[in-house]
Amino acid sequence: MMISDAMNAKLNEQIASEFAAAHSYLAMACSFDGLGYKILAKRFFAQHEEERDHALKILRFVQEVGGSVALEVIPKPQTQYASAADIVNAALESEKKITEQVNAIAALAESEKDYATRSFINWFVDEQVEEVASMAELANLIELAQGNILQVETRVRHDMMAKP
Numbered sequence: 001m002m003i004s005d006a007m008n009a010k011l012n013e014q015i016a017s018e019f020a021a022a023h024s025y026l027a028m029a030c031s032f033d034g035l036g037y038k039i040l041a042k043r044f045f046a047q048h049e050e051e052r053d054h055a056l057k058i059l060r061f062v063q064e065v066g067g068s069v070a071l072e073v074i075p076k077p078q079t080q081y082a083s084a085a086d087i088v089n090a091a092l093e094s095e096k097k098i099t100e101q102v103n104a105i106a107a108l109a110e111s112e113k114d115y116a117t118r119s120f121i122n123w124f125v126d127e128q129v130e131e132v133a134s135m136a137e138l139a140n141l142i143e144l145a146q147g148n149i150l151q152v153e154t155r156v157r158h159d160m161m162a163k164p
């Protein structure tokens with residue numbers, strides 16, 4: 001095995017966190033759908049798929065370095081939200097938490113001189129900068145819209161179409 005037991009455990013925790021985030025985004029997508037915001041529902045459903053890809057990316061890395069994959073229980077996500085702002089703020093908090101976890105993996109890799117994991121996790125360090133920025137931008141848009149979520153949806157749809 002090319003990684004320590006401690007790193008193996010930490011990566012398994014991260015796989016669970018990414019799956020939990022995927023599950024949570026799916027619940028958020030359903031909440032948006034229930035509120036009638038179909039574009040935001042679509043945006044969050046896409047986010048759900050991205051998080052699942054993150055989990056699988058880490059899972060494959062653990063396999064590649066000869067670690068053992070342990071799939072943890074995924075907690076039941078929050079399914080009831082009062083408003084679009086509530087959903088987006090919860091997503092922003094979650095991305096901040098995931099950023100801390102990713103940074104902790106980078107820090108452990110450095111302390112163990114585990115350059116393979118340090119290099120691998122860098123993609124996630126960069127990804128989290130983007131995730132936090134885009135969720136903060138969405139939270140800001142909702143605040144600026146002062147309750148006009150349909151206006152937010154127009155902008156989100158435009159951004160989604162412009163995405164490469």
Ligand code: MG
Binds near residue numbers: 021050054098
């Ligand atoms: Mg992620």
